Amino acid sequence: MHLCSCPLQANGMLAYFVTLTTYFGLWWFGIFNPSTVYDHLGEIYSALIFGSLVFCILLYIKGHVAPSSTDSGSSGNIIIDFYWGMELYPRIGKNFDIKVFTNCRFGMMSWAVLAVTYCIKQYEVNGKVADSMLVNTILMLVYVTKFFWWEAGYWSTMDIAHDRAGFYIFWGCLVWVPSIYTSPGMYLVNHPVHLGTQLALYILVAGILCIYINYDYDRQRQEFRRTNGKVLVWGKAPSKITATYTTTTGETKRSILLTSGWYVFRLCHVNMN
Structure with a gap:
């Protein structure tokens, strides 16, 4: 079973736009003050920590008694099953994917909202x-916008395609992302740093460039895999490594690995280490 064959709708960009527009509009028209969220971060994070624990316990039970697909099972160790997860794609009904909702709609959306x-x-x-x-907020919003723009591509990443739905991934999306990923902004609220126009622009441009490279890096890899290597990378045919492997069921499979484009820098980094 592969997630891309599941009936998911890539409507993250619309949900993201509606969420931020509504949130900002409620503040602008004096209906809701976002400062209330900041003033109660302790309570919010405590609720997320406790809620994620209960959520993962329920997922553990569901994996035992009502798995959503055959891509589930127990390792025989209760700690590993709880931490790593019982199911790969837990669902409510046919169309509500719990992992995609938690990772994309809650984790990434909370990053932008905070x-x-x-x-x-x-x-x-x-x-x-x-x-x-201002620079911190713009860069975070650019990164999250990039994420939702590329949402369908994210479904083929390690998080969705291989990581099971357990405490490991859900605590990260429900607690770690909202609290740690947004912490630079939380610190700057009461400790503003005055960079000056020139330095602020340098940091902003460098940050946007890094976000673009991060996006293009993933785009090259996925386009390479999608076309089975029959695509141009930086204007020329890509180099590759063909690898074969055997699954636990004894089936031999083949995979191609991109070794040009942005992956040249990754290979250089690996070789240097």
Whole structure:
């Protein structure tokens, strides 16, 4: 079973746009103050920690009594089953994919919402937004926007295609992403750093360039796999490694690995280490 064959709809960009527009609009028209979120972060994070634990216990039970597909099973060790997960693609009904919802809709969406929250909170506390906060918020929103723009591609990554639905991945999406990934903005609320226009622009441009490379890196790999290597990479035919492997059922399979484009830098890094 492969996730791409499942009836999922890549509507993340629309959901992302509606969420941020609604959130910002509620603040702009005085209906809801995002500062309330910042003021209660302790309670929110505590609820997420406890909630993720309960959530993973329920998933563990579901994996035993009502798995969504045949791609599930126990290792025989309760700790490993809870931590790593019982099911690869747990679902509610036919179309509600729990892993995709948790990773994409909750984890990544909360990253963007909290980034905006911290920016608004600093504005309300100081009457202005420091250039460091502005750069931080823009880069976070660019990265998350890139994620939702590329959402269908994410479904073929390690997170979705191979990591089972357990505490390991869900605690990360429900707790780690909202708390740790957004922490630079949380710190800057009360500790603004004044970079100056020139340095702020340098950091902003460098950050956007890195986000683009991250996107293009994944795009090259997926396009290479999709076309079975019959694609141009940086204007010429790509180099590759053909690898064969045997599955646990004894089936021999073949895979091709890209060794040109951005992957040249990855191979150089591996060789240097």
